[in-house]
Amino acid sequence: MAAPFDAEAIEKHGWRQGAVLGPELLCAARERAPQGLLVRDEDWLIITSHDCDIANARLDKEPVVEVLRAEVNGRKAPDRQQAWGRNPRLIQLDIEHGGGSLVLCAKVHERWMLPRELLCAEAPARILDDKTRRLVAEWLVKRYIRAAFPTAFDARWRARLRDWTDLLGKHSRSIQGVYLRLNTLSELEPTAPYIVDLIVAVPVELKSQAGWAAMREQIERELEAFWEQFAPGIECQDVDVLATDEVTLAAIEHYQRFDTDWVSFAEDSPTTPVSADMRG
Numbered sequence: 659m660a661a662p663f664d665a666e667a668i669e670k671h672g673w674r675q676g677a678v679l680g681p682e683l684l685c686a687a688r689e690r691a692p693q694g695l696l697v698r699d700e701d702w703l704i705i706t707s708h709d710c711d712i713a714n715a716r717l718d719k720e721p722v723v724e725v726l727r728a729e730v731n732g733r734k735a736p737d738r739q740q741a742w743g744r745n746p747r748l749i750q751l752d753i754e755h756g757g758g759s760l761v762l763c764a765k766v767h768e769r770w771m772l773p774r775e776l777l778c779a780e781a782p783a784r785i786l787d788d789k790t791r792r793l794v795a796e797w798l799v800k801r802y803i804r805a806a807f808p809t810a811f812d813a814r815w816r817a818r819l820r821d822w823t824d825l826l827g828k829h830s831r832s833i834q835g836v837y838l839r840l841n842t843l844s845e846l847e848p849t850a851p852y853i854v855d856l857i858v859a860v861p862v863e864l865k866s867q868a869g870w871a872a873m874r875e876q877i878e879r880e881l882e883a884f885w886e887q888f889a890p891g892i893e894c895q896d897v898d899v900l901a902t903d904e905v906t907l908a909a910i911e912h913y914q915r916f917d918t919d920w921v922s923f924a925e926d927s928p929t930t931p932v933s934a935d936m937r938g
Contacts, residue, residue, distance in 0.1 A: 665715045667778040673712050676791030677782035679703040679725065687725055687772050695727070695768060702728040702762055704786065706769065706798060712777070722771040726794070728762040736761050743797035751790055764794070766801060805838075805914035810845045811852045814891040818884075825884055829877055834902060835859040837913035851893045854885055857913060862901045874899045 679687055681699070688697040697703070705712065707723040714720040728751065736750035740763070743749060751762040786794070815822075826833055841853035858877060864870055878897045885894035900909075 663717045663775040664778045665713065665717075668774075669713050671777065671781040672785070673705065673777045673782060674709045674785065675705060675707060675712065675795060676786035676788075677705045678784045678786070679705070680780055680783040682780055683772075683776060686776055687770075690770060690772060691727075692768075692770055695770075697727060698729070700730055702730075704728055704764075704794065705782075706794065712774070717775060721774055723774050723777065724769055725772050726764055726798075727768040728764040730760055731763040733761040743793055743800060746797075746801050749794070749797050751793070753790065754787070755784075766798065805916065807838075807840065807914075808843055808845050808852075810848075811840065811892070814852065815885075815888050818887070822884060825880060829880075832860050832864060832873060832877065833858055834861055835905075836916040837910050838916045839913045848891070851890055853893045853895050855895050855913075856881060856885075856897045856916075857905065857910060858897065858899045859902050859905045860899060862903045865901045 703725045706726050711720045740748045740750040747766050837857040839855040877899050881897045
């Protein structure tokens with residue numbers, strides 16, 4: 659017999675994106691896991707569906723929720739190569755738990771659906787903090803919307819990828835987003851240059867702080883210097899550092915989000931909003 663559906667019970671229990679299944683629901687989810695996927699009692703099964711879908715009053719409109727398996731891997735700290743959403747297939751999360759901390763590891767393919775009415779039976783075991791929940795949501799989303807640039811363009815600068823991420827890491831308390839525009843997305847011959855324009859978004863609060871002009875000039879100068887080293891294969895035409903109240907949809911319409919926004923998760927700062935973009 660199917661479990662009864664009560665949307666009010668789901669809301670009362672506090673189910674939302676980032677909620678973790680308790681023991682009984684873990685058993686129910688394990689029975690529905692993809693063939694060959696081992697789900698252990700100590701695993702964290704995290705709800706990744708949107709809050710609005712989880713709480714929808716109509717079961718026929720939203721019959722299932724998605725769960726993501728994360729395992730405790732025993733590390734003291736996340737592997738930097740798999741932290742902050744840097745790796746599109748694996749992610750490691752630093753979690754505060756039981757007065758201490760633990761590291762969870764999740765794989766993007768270890769997701770499956772669970773009948774939503776099962777959430778009526780009990781409350782979550784725990785809920786991820788807002789910052790971690792947002793990180794997981796954006797990591798999943800970026801798998802489908804991350805920017806794709808010409809292979810020829812990537813080949814001209816990727817050897818310096820670590821220098822680029824270090825540079826953004828240096829300014830991670832100031833940089834909220836980086837947007838890049840190329841003169842073409844075609845594969846160019848080695849003698850033809852790619853022309854780069856960058857918009858760097860920073861929190862609007864910085865405009866009122868002492869030293870804003872000097873900070874803006876420093877970021878522009880250092881980012882320009884980074885890209886100028888790849889001439890003549892890449893020509894840096896412009897770097898604009900703009901406060902978020904100056905960045906309009908029209909301004910970035912022809913730009914692509916440069917997939918380095920994982921850097922801003924590395925510090926607790928105004929650049930890391932606690933409110934996820936995915937929430938309704």
